[in-house]
Amino acid sequence: MKITTQAVAGTVESSDAQVMISPSQSDLKIDLDSSVYDQYGQHIIALVKETLKDLDVEGGEVKIIDKGALDCTIKARLQTAVYRAIGKKSDLPWEVL
Amino acid sequence: MAVKQRIRRSMIFLNTQRAALVKDAFVYHPDCVIFDLEDAVAENEKDSARIQLYQTLKQLDYQGVERWVRVNALDSDLINEDIRAAVAGGAEGIRLPKTETAAEVKAAAQKIEAAEKEFGRTVGQTMLMAALESPLGIMNAYEIATADDRMMGIALSAGDYTRTMHAKRTVAGTELFGARSQMLIAARAAGVMAFDTVYTDTDNEEGFKEELRLIKNMGFDGKSCINPKQIGITHEIFNPSEQEIQHAEHVMEAVQDSKDNGVGVLTVDGKMVDIAWVEGAERTLKLAKAAGIYEGELV
Numbered sequence: 205m206k207i208t209t210q211a212v213a214g215t216v217e218s219s220d221a222q223v224m225i226s227p228s229q230s231d232l233k234i235d236l237d238s239s240v241y242d243q244y245g246q247h248i249i250a251l252v253k254e255t256l257k258d259l260d261v262e263g264g265e266v267k268i269i270d271k272g273a274l275d276c277t278i279k280a281r282l283q284t285a286v287y288r289a290i291g292k293k294s295d296l297p298w299e300v301l
Numbered sequence: 302m303a304v305k306q307r308i309r310r311s312m313i314f315l316n317t318q319r320a321a322l323v324k325d326a327f328v329y330h331p332d333c334v335i336f337d338l339e340d341a342v343a344e345n346e347k348d349s350a351r352i353q354l355y356q357t358l359k360q361l362d363y364q365g366v367e368r369w370v371r372v373n374a375l376d377s378d379l380i381n382e383d384i385r386a387a388v389a390g391g392a393e394g395i396r397l398p399k400t401e402t403a404a405e406v407k408a409a410a411q412k413i414e415a416a417e418k419e420f421g422r423t424v425g426q427t428m429l430m431a432a433l434e435s436p437l438g439i440m441n442a443y444e445i446a447t448a449d450d451r452m453m454g455i456a457l458s459a460g461d462y463t464r465t466m467h468a469k470r471t472v473a474g475t476e477l478f479g480a481r482s483q484m485l486i487a488a489r490a491a492g493v494m495a496f497d498t499v500y501t502d503t504d505n506e507e508g509f510k511e512e513l514r515l516i517k518n519m520g521f522d523g524k525s526c527i528n529p530k531q532i533g534i535t536h537e538i539f540n541p542s543e544q545e546i547q548h549a550e551h552v553m554e555a556v557q558d559s560k561d562n563g564v565g566v567l568t569v570d571g572k573m574v575d576i577a578w579v580e581g582a583e584r585t586l587k588l589a590k591a592a593g594i595y596e597g598e599l600v
Contacts, residue, residue: 274320274360275360280353280356284348284349
């Protein structure tokens with residue numbers, strides 16, 4: 205899956221994460237700004253990579269502002285941003301999300 | 302597996318758009334949560350809320366709290382995907398808003414069944430609850446409550462009902478008396494549960510308690526809540542008192558004794574009772590047991 209347009213999901217409220225995904229000519233680039241970076245930064249980056257891999261996203265620029273979100277929220281915001289970027293809002297493959 | 306009859310004193314609405322609200326609402330120990338995809342969620346955030354719903358259902362342990370999903374209205378272009386996400390995530394039930402006819406319940410049930418088949422769920426495991434929000438919905442309450450085997454209960458939603466009745470909201474709830482009475486009769490006749498509308502003045506604890514006493518005495522099974530601080534109060538009012546539990550025990554024991562001795566009418570705690578009282582006493586003890594305040598063996 206190729207990211208062709210920029211998309212944003214989530215907020216910068218406490219317990220949430222804001223994800224911006226943009227097209228990029230290069231490989232995947234992840235920029236994480238997290239209020240819990242020291243404790244969970246590597247875990248979040250691994251989660252982002254795994255989630256994008258499951259969605260078959262090969263390249264793009266991902267910027268995440270994390271305000272202490274749980275994994276399920278980070279994953280949800282990332283999936284929302286990707287589906288918004290490709291303009292898909294229904295018939296999602298829920299069984300594999 | 303669908304459990305149609307269980308303790309459901311409190312059902313708290315959670316705006317699924319907001320991560321902070323859905324991440325740990327189980328810590329307030331409601332009997333049920335209702336993940337809202339409808340009115341609370343902004344139009345341009347429906348997709349985001351739906352994916353947050355699915356991930357929450359899949360990944361968070363709600364520790365026995367029953368999880369319901371209020372989907373968007375049947376005539377919206379959102380409901381199909383709402384139901385797919387809820388069923389795929391394993392929600393225990395779907396709350397259908399603005400229900401006015403049995404045909405709407407049947408249509409929602411068909412969508413649920415299709416989703417259950419698509420995602421390999423057991424057909425019939427997802428329950429349905431219909432929110433009645435208009436005069437027509439109230440008039441058709443019995444047909445709605447009996448429209449499908451998935452129906453667990455019917456719930457009053459006073460905001461739209463009051464508007465469509467051209468009524469004004471009052472502290473005493475006079476404007477809701479007819480709707481509450483009629484839907485309760487319908488629910489009992491249909492054998493489903495009945496839930497009252499939300500109380501929106503979250504700072505008025507006394508007013509909230511008064512409304513809870515009213516609906517409990519009328520026979521409602523529970524109350525929709527909008528603030529965590531309403532949960533404990535709801536349980537406090539809905540739980541049987543120590544005196545009620547003792548009286549129920551005495552009735553159960555006395556009726557058993559009378560059966561053993563062949564007596565039809567007897568006196569318990571100074572009042573005459575007959576066999577018809579057993580059902581109420583049994584219900585009191587079952588509720589007390591489910592609430593964790595009765596450990597006896599009579600039920």
